[in-house]
Amino acid sequence: DQQVKQNSPSLSVQEGRISILNCDYTNSMFDYFLWYKKYPAEGPTFLISISSIKDKNEDGRFTVFLNKSAKHLSLHIVPSQPGDSAVYFCAATGANNLFFGTGTRLTVIP
Amino acid sequence: DAGVIQSPRHEVTEMGQEVTLRCKPISGHDYLFWYRQTMMRGLELLIYFNNNVPIDDSGMPEDRFSAKMPNASFSTLKIQPSEPRDSAVYFCASSPWAGGGNQPQHFGDGTRLSIL
Numbered sequence: 001d002q003q004v005k006q007n008s009p010s011l012s013v014q015e016g017r018i019s020i021l022n023c024d025y026t027n028s029m030f031d032y033f034l035w036y037k038k039y040p041a042e043g044p045t046f047l048i049s050i051s052s053i054k055d056k057n058e059d060g061r062f063t064v065f066l067n068k069s070a071k072h073l074s075l076h077i078v079p080s081q082p083g084d085s086a087v088y089f090c091a092a093t094g095a096n097n098l099f100f101g102t103g104t105r106l107t108v109i110p
Numbered sequence: 111d112a113g114v115i116q117s118p119r120h121e122v123t124e125m126g127q128e129v130t131l132r133c134k135p136i137s138g139h140d141y142l143f144w145y146r147q148t149m150m151r152g153l154e155l156l157i158y159f160n161n162n163v164p165i166d167d168s169g170m171p172e173d174r175f176s177a178k179m180p181n182a183s184f185s186t187l188k189i190q191p192s193e194p195r196d197s198a199v200y201f202c203a204s205s206p207w208a209g210g211g212n213q214p215q216h217f218g219d220g221t222r223l224s225i226l
Contacts, residue, residue, distance in 0.1 A: 002151075006152075036214075043114070044217045045217070049214065089153060091153075097155065100153035102151065103152055
C-alpha cells in the first residue's frame with residue numbers, strides 16, 4: 001500500500017505561470033516531507049523539505065505547504081520556467097524510512 | 111565533490127543470468143540505500159545499510175535479491191536468477207542520516223536494467 005500518493009501523473013503549465021504539484025499521505029507519524037526533482041537519465045535531487053511542525057517553507061521560486069489535518073502537501077513553483085520540466089517526487093520520512101510517491105511529470109511550455 | 115557513483119549505467123541480459131549492480135556512496139555518509147523505480151510503484155526502498163550493516167531489507171522482493179556492503183565505500187545489489195519483471199531502474203543513495211529533512215539523501219544516476 002502506497003503511504004505517499006501523487007494522484008496526478010502529469011501536469012502542463014505555461015512558462016511564467018504557477019505550477020502546483022500535490023501529494024497525499026496516510027501516516028500521521030511522518031516527521032519530514034521532501035520534494036525531489038528528477039531529470040531523465042539522472043537520479044532524483046533534493047529540492048525542498050518541510051518539518052511536520054510547520055505549515056510552509058519557502059526557497060526562492062519554490063514553496064511547500066503542509067496541511068496536516070488533510071494529510072496533504074503541495075509544491076508551488078512560481079514563476080514556472082522551462083528548466084523546471086522534470087518528474088517531481090514527493091517523499092515522507094518516519095521511523096528511519098523514506099517513502100516516495102510515484103511522481104508527477106511537469107512540463108513547462110515556453 | 112564526487113557524488114554517488116553507480117555502475118553499470120545500463121545492463122541488458124537474458125533471463126536466468128546473474129546481475130550485479132554496484133554503488134560507491136559519498137565519502138562520510140553512514141547510510142546507503144537501494145531503490146527500484148517502476149512506473150506502477152514509483153521509487154521503492156529495497157534495503158538500507160547503516161555503517162555497512164543491513165538495517166531493513168523488508169523491501170527486497172524475493173530471495174533472488176541480495177545486497178552487501180563489504181566496506182564503507184562499496185555496495186552491491188545482486189539478482190540471481192534474473193527475471194523479466196526485474197526490469198527497472200535501480201538507484202543507490204547515501205546520506206549522513208536515515209532520511210530526515212535536514213539531511214536529504216543523495217542519489218546516483220541509476221542503473222537501467224533490462225532482462226530479456
